[in-house]
Amino acid sequence: MRIAIMGAGGVGGYFGAFLGEAGNDVTFIARGAHLEAMRRDGLRLKGARGDIHLSPTQATDDPATVGPVDIVLFAVKLFATETAAAAIRPLVGPRTAVISLMNGVDGPERMAAILGEAAVLPGAAYVSALITHPGEITYTSDMSSIVFGEYAGGASARGEAFAEICCAAGFDAKVSADARADLWNKFVLLATNSALTAGIRKPAGEIYSDPDLQALARAMMEEVVAVGRAKGIALDPEIVEKSVAMTQSFPPGMYASMYHDLNQGKPMELDSLSGYVRREGLRLGVPTPHHATVWGLLKPYRDGA
Numbered sequence: 001m002r003i004a005i006m007g008a009g010g011v012g013g014y015f016g017a018f019l020g021e022a023g024n025d026v027t028f029i030a031r032g033a034h035l036e037a038m039r040r041d042g043l044r045l046k047g048a049r050g051d052i053h054l055s056p057t058q059a060t061d062d063p064a065t066v067g068p069v070d071i072v073l074f075a076v077k078l079f080a081t082e083t084a085a086a087a088i089r090p091l092v093g094p095r096t097a098v099i100s101l102m103n104g105v106d107g108p109e110r111m112a113a114i115l116g117e118a119a120v121l122p123g124a125a126y127v128s129a130l131i132t133h134p135g136e137i138t139y140t141s142d143m144s145s146i147v148f149g150e151y152a153g154g155a156s157a158r159g160e161a162f163a164e165i166c167c168a169a170g171f172d173a174k175v176s177a178d179a180r181a182d183l184w185n186k187f188v189l190l191a192t193n194s195a196l197t198a199g200i201r202k203p204a205g206e207i208y209s210d211p212d213l214q215a216l217a218r219a220m221m222e223e224v225v226a227v228g229r230a231k232g233i234a235l236d237p238e239i240v241e242k243s244v245a246m247t248q249s250f251p252p253g254m255y256a257s258m259y260h261d262l263n264q265g266k267p268m269e270l271d272s273l274s275g276y277v278r279r280e281g282l283r284l285g286v287p288t289p290h291h292a293t294v295w296g297l298l299k300p301y302r303d304g305a
Contacts, residue, residue: 001024001025001070001071001161001162001165002025002027002069002070002071003016003019003024003025003026003027003069003070003071003072003073004026004027004028004029004063004066004069004071004072004073004088004091005026005027005028005029005072005073005075006029006063006072006073006074006075006076006084006087006088006091007029007030007074007075007076007077007080007084008028008029008030008034008035008038008043008059008075009034009075009130009131009137010127010128010129010130010131010137010139010257011075011101011125011127011129012028012073012075012076012101013028013043013045013129013131013137014045014127014129014137014139014144015073015075015101015125015127015146015166015171016028016043016073017043017045017052017054017137018045018052018169018170018171019165019166019169020043020054020057021052021054021169021170022165022168022169022170024165024169025058026058027058027059027060027066027069028043028057028058028059028060029059029060029061029063029066029087029088030059030060030061031061032134033134034131034134034135035059035060035061036134037133037134037135037136038057038059038135039057039059040135041055041135042054042055042056042057042135043055043057043059043135043136043137044135044136044137045129045136045137045138045139046132046136046137046138046139047129047138047139047140048139048141048142049139049142049144049170063087063088063089063090063091064090066090066091067090067091068090068091068092068093068096069091069093069096070095070096070097070158070162071096071097071098071099071162072088072091072092072096072097072098072099073099073101074088074098074099074100074101074102074111075101075102075125076102077102077267077269078102078103078104078106078107078269078271078272079267079269079271079272081102081107081110081111082110082114085110085111085114085115086114088115089114089115092115092119095158096119097119097121097158097159097162098111098115098119098120098121099121099123099146099148099162100120100121100122100123100148101123101124101125101146101148103190103194103257103269103272103273104187104190104191104269104272104273104276105180105183105184105187105276106272106276107122107272108120108121108122108151108180108183112151117151117152118151120151121148121149121150121151121156121159121179122148122149122151122179122180122182122183123146123147123148123149123179123183124146124147124148124179124182124183124185124186125145125146126143126144126145126146126147126186127139127141127143127144127145128140128141128143128251128254130257130260140251140253140254141250141251141254144170144171144172145171145172145173145174146166146171146172146173146174147173147174147175147176147179147182148173148174148175148176148179149175149176149177149178149179149182150179151179153177153178153179153180154177155175155177156175159175160175163175178234180233181233181234181235181236184224184228184233184235185235185236185239187224187228188221188224188225188228188235188239188240188243189221189243189246189247190256190273191220191224191273191274191276191277191291192217192220192221192224192243193217193247193250193256194256194257194258194259194269194273194274195220195258195273195274195290195291195294195298196213196216196217196220196256196294197254197255197256197258197259198255198256198258198259198262198268198270198294198298199294199297199298200213201259201262201263203252203253203254203255204247204250204251204252204253204254204255205250205251205252205253205254206252207247208247208248208250214244214247216290217244217247218240218244219290220290220291221239221240221243221244222240223277223281223286223287223288223289223290223291224277224291225239225240226281226286226287226288227277227280227281227284227286227288230280230284230285230286231280231284257269258270258273261304262298262301265304265305266304266305267302267303267304268298268301268302268304270295270298270299270301270302271295271302274291274292274294274295274298275295275302277291277292278291278292278295
């Protein structure tokens, strides 16, 4: 199976390294110093589950040199969705599955507008990883799974085939009949944790051990749930309790990727996280005061320094 990784950052690089180490034909689409380091020295993955040095690494900044593949793992920043989706057209043949592993919940719709609904599989990644040096990715927890499914829902033979390859490569993969609900279940905690670690500028261990901040987190999760239900999403009835419990298993020093972008003066995914909750809340008449406040406080920094 030929696999392309569009966006070789923490998420794409992590799963791509495991897939490549297992012997799959994997090509990374990257750019800049990270691309040059991978071409020169290979891709290094470091963390508690073991290190991988994928060398040589197939890497390029031009998808046209790769041609159609079986699977594209699409793991770019949300603000780059349209540009990246247009760029991968040479990778997409009649049977190619483009699995979105982006943050947020509106990415698959935006991808489908460019690539067509038949090509796009909404998905969610559960991993905490980031580029620590060009050509090197460090992961900071034992989370290691993806869930995805067809855009229209239902069964997916191509999805099941890829899930088997993922499991053989060393991480869990599940095909869902309702991937949108899975995206929203993840989004409840994702949007909240991104807002809090970036807004407070403290790691998970300090935030979720403070009773007042725990209460704030719960209130923010409930805002996301209210918006999702107003949109007709079949969220897990216990998702707030499960998300609160999950905060207690986070590594104490963990920050959401939006914090790292803020800290490094890079553009942030703010408009697709708290900004999206705020925007849809206004449209649907659902109050979202906490997410709206964080969005307003971070708005001056959303495009980077």
